[in-house]
Amino acid sequence: MSDRPASWRMPTPKQMEKLATSRGRSVGQERQPGPQDEMPEEYWQAVLDEVPADTKPVGRNAGLRLSELPQYVLRVSCRRCERIVEIQKADAVRLYGQHAIWKEVAQRLLDNTCQNRTGRHEEDGCWPAFGPV
Template structure:
């Protein structure tokens, strides 16, 4: 342990002034002002975001339950109830025959689960199965 006071760790006034003179405040700032929360984002930002190859893939990709039956490439469709853990499978050809090619898979899956539901409580909010599409 030394007898030095804690002040030896801090710069002196002379060192502070020298540091202030060498660091030119404002020289390293960008020529364009920073964007604030209320400002519009620059066009270059949007161009770089939308120009990415991944952006097209993310935009074009929608969940399977949002597809029409005619758009799904799988042969066997499966829906699981998150509540009672039942699994209902149907072939795409059968689902198309029963519900039509333009039917949305989310609605078809919900109907399939509700037709054989065992969790009837009588309350509208809680009644029926909770579909999980695979």
């Protein structure tokens, strides 16, 4: 037996419900969602509002067109094989056009000279890192 007085007993579920309703709370009315339940509307809205990863700018100037870049020499390096490719802005404009986006041009430059070929599409190619010249 316990040394506690009778007033220390755990209340019954009925007593807990009565206490909760007397304080203005609903008990057991709201159940937590489970794996079989539909996702809440807020979740889907957050998914739709999220900016896709491939549209986020990779570097300061990665999303700019070649004509908008201030540098005369453009440099991109590969985070995978650590190779660096440099091209003069005038040559890049001549090869790809002044409205070409630097991020796409840089990826092309790396892919054209990529030396990491495994034969698997997921692993082939370089991973561009844009840095200052």
